Amino acid sequence: MLLAQDGHQASDRIHEGITRGIISGAVLSTIFRKPDTIETAMSDLRSINNDALLLLDNEFYINAIVGAEKVGKFNEYPYYSHPLTKKDLSSPFKLGEHIAKTIDYQVEVARLKCVTTPGVVVESFEHTSEAICLSLLSGACEYIADKHANSVDAVYATLVINEQAFSATDTLPSFLDSLTGYDDLKGFYIVIDKTTSPLAYWSNPATLAAMMYIVKTLESNGYEVILGYADVPDLLGLAVGAKAIATGWWDNTSSFSQKKFMNGHGRRNKKYFSPQLLNSIYIDPELQSAKALNLIDKITAGSEFDAELVEDPYDTAWTDRIAILHKWQCMKAVVDDIEAAGSEAEKLQAVEAHIDKSLEVYGELTSAGIKFHPHTGSRKTNAMKQAIAIYKEGVL
Amino acid sequence: MFLATAPTGEKVVVKFVQLDYPWLGNGTIMRNKEVETRANREIELIKEYSSPYLPRLYDSAPQDVVIGQLTYKCYVEYYAGEESVAEMIQNGAVPESEVLKMLTHVTSALELYSGDKVVHRDVKPQNIIHDITNDRYVLIDGGVHIAPYHDTITYGYVPGTEAYYSPEQAGGQRRSLDSRSDLFSLGITAYEALTTKHPFGIGARTMDDFNNNRANAIYPKIGAGIFKTTTTTVIHKLLERYPHNRYRNPATLLLELEEEQEE
Numbered sequence: 001m002l003l004a005q006d007g008h009q010a011s012d013r014i015h016e017g018i019t020r021g022i023i024s025g026a027v028l029s030t031i032f033r034k035p036d037t038i039e040t041a042m043s044d045l046r047s048i049n050n051d052a053l054l055l056l057d058n059e060f061y062i063n064a065i066v067g068a069e070k071v072g073k074f075n076e077y078p079y080y081s082h083p084l085t086k087k088d089l090s091s092p093f094k095l096g097e098h099i100a101k102t103i104d105y106q107v108e109v110a111r112l113k114c115v116t117t118p119g120v121v122v123e124s125f126e127h128t129s130e131a132i133c134l135s136l137l138s139g140a141c142e143y144i145a146d147k148h149a150n151s152v153d154a155v156y157a158t159l160v161i162n163e164q165a166f167s168a169t170d171t172l173p174s175f176l177d178s179l180t181g182y183d184d185l186k187g188f189y190i191v192i193d194k195t196t197s198p199l200a201y202w203s204n205p206a207t208l209a210a211m212m213y214i215v216k217t218l219e220s221n222g223y224e225v226i227l228g229y230a231d232v233p234d235l236l237g238l239a240v241g242a243k244a245i246a247t248g249w250w251d252n253t254s255s256f257s258q259k260k261f262m263n264g265h266g267r268r269n270k271k272y273f274s275p276q277l278l279n280s281i282y283i284d285p286e287l288q289s290a291k292a293l294n295l296i297d298k299i300t301a302g303s304e305f306d307a308e309l310v311e312d313p314y315d316t317a318w319t320d321r322i323a324i325l326h327k328w329q330c331m332k333a334v335v336d337d338i339e340a341a342g343s344e345a346e347k348l349q350a351v352e353a354h355i356d357k358s359l360e361v362y363g364e365l366t367s368a369g370i371k372f373h374p375h376t377g378s379r380k381t382n383a384m385k386q387a388i389a390i391y392k393e394g395v396l
Numbered sequence: 397m398f399l400a401t402a403p404t405g406e407k408v409v410v411k412f413v414q415l416d417y418p419w420l421g422n423g424t425i426m427r428n429k430e431v432e433t434r435a436n437r438e439i440e441l442i443k444e445y446s447s448p449y450l451p452r453l454y455d456s457a458p459q460d461v462v463i464g465q466l467t468y469k470c471y472v473e474y475y476a477g478e479e480s481v482a483e484m485i486q487n488g489a490v491p492e493s494e495v496l497k498m499l500t501h502v503t504s505a506l507e508l509y510s511g512d513k514v515v516h517r518d519v520k521p522q523n524i525i526h527d528i529t530n531d532r533y534v535l536i537d538g539g540v541h542i543a544p545y546h547d548t549i550t551y552g553y554v555p556g557t558e559a560y561y562s563p564e565q566a567g568g569q570r571r572s573l574d575s576r577s578d579l580f581s582l583g584i585t586a587y588e589a590l591t592t593k594h595p596f597g598i599g600a601r602t603m604d605d606f607n608n609n610r611a612n613a614i615y616p617k618i619g620a621g622i623f624k625t626t627t628t629t630v631i632h633k634l635l636e637r638y639p640h641n642r643y644r645n646p647a648t649l650l651l652e653l654e655e656e657q658e659e
Contacts, residue, residue, distance in 0.1 A: 173638045173640065176638070176640040177564070177572065177638055177639045177640050178572065179640070180639065180640040180644060181572075181574050181576075181639070183510075183644075183645055217640050217641070220641075221640060221644040222644055222648065
């Protein structure tokens with residue numbers, strides 16, 4: 001299932017995406033929406049499709065991110081209390097207050113039936129942050145059971161994991177033992193914090209395999225897993241049991257980093273999502289070079305949105321709205337392919353088929369002289385292929 | 397323990413738990429608080445949960461009885477059955493259908509506990525009684541259970557029978573124990589019942605070997621060709637090294653066992 005990850009001015013695009021059936025729901029964000037608009041936004045989207053999967057990323061974790069200043073509308077929420085130190089979060093009394101405010105807002109103000117627990121970024125699986133994360137989770141489950149049992153239908157645990165935690169996977173099993181001990185949860189909303197760089201995370205097969213292992217374990221234990229701030233490499237998660245991945249168009253909605261809340265993290269060059277390459281590439285110069293070399297058909301999707309751009313990649317009419325709808329439509333086709341496969345092995349085969357095709361096209365384009373930026377080249381797809389091999393061998 | 401007949405004609409077990417012990421032979425009588433707490437907890441547990449697969453208290457209040465100089469906690473339970481699974485194993489491998497029944501009944505009992513996050517901590521063949529008359533298995537001796545928000549009752553040693561501990565229980569992680577630890581112990585019991593061999597004792601020459609086998613879940617897998625696939629799958633899953641690879645809770649296991657029975 002493909003969901004939209006909320007972003008700046010994304011309302012009409014999410015609306016259109018759900019209306020067209022390109023996306024199956026959305027993860028809304030407090031950064032982009034005022035506290036008194038969440039209820040309406042949710043009900044508007046549900047009025048388009050009653051079965052839409054809608055979740056609020058409560059973004060409590062921002063409170064504990066040092067230097068988080070670009071928080072948009074999040075500072076209008078009743079549980080905004082930046083900056084929170086580890087000491088603040090070590091006091092059971094204070095922890096209880098934060099939990100109550102975060103949950104009460106969702107249930108009493110936003111009138112959500114499906115709530116997310118507050119979380120913090122887990123820096124490593126044996127770090128203080130792991131203990132705080134589990135304390136918030138336990139506390140939230142108890143609080144909801146005590147106070148909101150009749151009004152809450154489903155609880156998703158928020159799990160934000162720093163990519164660097166995956167460098168020591170020997171402590172991961174113990175963390176998973178703890179996570180799978182919660183009977184009151186419907187699922188997990190997982191965000192990987194790619195602080196070093198998204199490319200570093202997505203280019204590391206062992207890390208991707210660890211992500212697959214987490215998803216597989218949680219799914220095997222009967223939980224739904226939603227991967228937030230996702231992109232192409234997270235299709236691996238989908239193949240091993242994630243219920244949904246949520247992605248946006250902009251780099252900061254298809255990849256999460258603590259840095260996104262800090263000053264100086266701006267917009268980038270315009271990109272085009274190529275289903276053949278299984279990656280987003282720069283329009284200038286990569287797509288334009290392919291056009292000049294008469295190789296653009298190797299890259300383009302032929303979606304209902306990209307005809308004009310294919311005709312003239314120098315055209316500036318490639319708006320954010322078109323770009324995001326195009327990407328969602330292309331991603332959905334891949335997601336549908338994966339979900340149509342039966343067993344896990346078949347789903348992984350489906351992903352591998354896309355990866356192999358991508359590597360083949362990259363090979364042709366590179367041979368023809370097109371140079372790709374590290375972010376838009378084949379490193380990610382290569383890493384995905386290796387991650388599948390590691391996962392299958394059960395090296396973790 | 398004494399087998400008796402109640403005025404109603406029903407068979408009961410009269411239990412005397414010795415609470416006092418002479419101290420160092422100097423005649424001083426000391427109360428063993430740990431034993432007392434365990435006895436009280438078992439009584440609480442029996443009172444709290446009603447299931448055909450758990451013991452039931454006879455309708456008389458537990459009381460302290462002084463015999464000579466020593467005090468005993470005396471309570472009466474309905475007779476749970478004729479033989480323990482340990483005794484059945486001594487007579488040879490237990491038929492697969494009985495093992496599946498035992499698994500189903502004990503899991504039902506554990507499901508009740510897990511709803512309140514209670515961990516039995518001493519599931520083993522000696523604590524599962526076969527009631528032949530009523531065709532059921534009863535999980536007894538909840539005296540070493542821990543409940544959430546209660547401190548443990550032991551300090552100097554770990555209670556239970558070590559051979560049936562889960563890896564996390566053997567590792568002393570008492571606070572993180574949950575029902576999946578009991579499921580591991582149940583897995584050992586079922587394996588032993590089917591094969592008459594303790595899975596982690598096979599090939600072990602020393603206690604270290606045994607502990608290493610358990611910590612890494614090293615044991616000969618049960619032949620799928622000899623037993624039903626469901627039986628072997630269930631037992632192997634119960635004996636997974638990490639709790640997150642076992643059944644999430646007794647209810648999940650019960651569902652699988654009941655589906656098997658329906659088929």
